Ligand SMILES: NC(=O)C1=CN([C@@H]2O[C@H](COP(=O)(O)OP(=O)(O)OC[C@H]3O[C@@H](n4cnc5c(N)ncnc54)[C@H](OP(=O)(O)O)[C@@H]3O)[C@@H](O)[C@H]2O)C=CC1
C-alpha cells in the first residue's frame with residue numbers, strides 16, 4: 001500500500017516545493033493542507049484534525065517565519081511554532097505517525113567558529129529562534145517517533161525570500177547596502193524538499209525509534225553580502241552592493257553572526273550529496289525567469 005503523508009503549511013516555500021516533487025512521486029499519497037484547512041494558530045484544531053485523519057508521515061512545513069515581527073507578535077509566534085508543534089507531536093505519537101519537523105539555524109547564538117553539529121548547545125538570540133526551539137523541545141518530550149531538520153536561509157521561486165527581495169530592490173535602485181558580518185549557507189527549498197523525501201525513504205528502509213535531529217543546507221558558505229552579489233551576478237542585474245556591518249542595519253530582532261550547519265550526519269545517513277549554494281541559486285534564478293516569461 002502507498003504510504004500516506006500529510007504536509008502542513010502547503011502555501012509556503014517548502015510546502016510548495018514538496019508539491020512540485022509530489023507530482024513526480026507516485027509511491028506516496030500526499031495530502032497538502034493550508035491555513036484554511038488546518039490553522040496552526042489554533043492547536044486544538046490540530047488535535048481535532050488528526051483524530052479524524054490518519055497518516056504514516058506528517059511533514060510540518062507551517063511556521064511563523066517573520067523574524068522581526070516575532071519580537072512583537074510573541075503569542076502568535078508561540079502558538080504556531082511551539083504549541084501547534086506540540087499538538088502535532090502528541091497526535092503523531094497517538095496514531096503512530098512519523099513526524100518530520102523543520103527548524104532553523106536561529107536556534108544557535110552564532111558565537112561558534114565551525115559548522116554546528118546537531119548536538120551543539122542551543123541559545124537563540126531572538127524570539128523567532130526561541131519559539132522554534134520550544135517546538136523542538138516539545139517534540140523531544142512527546143515520545144513521538146520524529147526527526148527535526150534544521151535548515152537556514154531558505155529561498156525559492158515560490159513565496160517571499162531574500163533572493164526575490166534582492167531582485168526587486170536591485171531593479172528599483174542603483175546601489176544597495178547588505179550585511180557582511182552574518183555568515184551561513186543559503187538553502188534552495190527544492191533541495192530541502194528532496195532532502196526531506198530522502199529522510200522519509202531512510203525511515204522506510206531503516207526505521208529508527210525516538211527523535212533524531214539533522215542539519216541540512218546547501219553546501220558552501222557566504223555572508224548575506226556575498227549572497228546578494230551572487231544573485232545580481234547570476235541574474236545579470238546591474239546593482240552595486242556595498243558591504244555593511246550589522247550595527248549599520250538596525251532591526252527589531254538580533255540575528256546570529258555565524259550559523260553554518262554541518263551536513264555530515266545527513267550525508268552519512270542518507271548517502272545523498274548536497275548541491276553547492278551557487279549552483280542551486282542559478283537553478284532557482286532560471287526558474288524565476290521562466291515563471292515570469294521573460
Ligand atoms: N524561510 C527561511 O529562511 C527558513 C525557514 N525555516 C523553517 O522552514 C520551514 C518552512 O519555511 P518556509 O517554507 O520558508 O516558510 P514560509 O514563510 O514560506 O511559509 C510558512 C507557511 O506556514 C504557514 N502558516 C503560517 N501561520 C500559519 C497558521 N496560523 N496556520 C497554518 N499555516 C500557517 C503559511 O501559510 P500562509 O501562506 O497562509 O501564510 C505558509 O504556508 C519553517 O518551519 C521555517 O521555520 C528554517 C530556516 C530558514
Ligand SMILES: Cc1cn([C@H]2C[C@H](O)[C@@H](COP(=O)(O)OP(=O)(O)O[C@H]3O[C@@H](C)C(=O)[C@@H](O)[C@H]3O)O2)c(=O)[nH]c1=O
Pocket residue numbers: 065066067104105106151152153154161162165176177178179182224249255
Ligand atoms: C533587505 C535587506 C536585508 N539585509 C539583511 C538583514 C538580514 O540580516 C539579512 C537577511 O534578511 P532577511 O529578512 O531575509 O532575514 P531573515 O528573515 O532573518 O532570514 C531568516 O529567516 C528565518 C525564517 C530563518 O529561519 C533564517 O534561517 C533566515 O533565513 O540581510 C541587508 O543587509 N540589506 C537589505 O537590503
Ligand SMILES: [Mg+2]
Pocket residue numbers: 065066067
Ligand atoms: Mg524574513
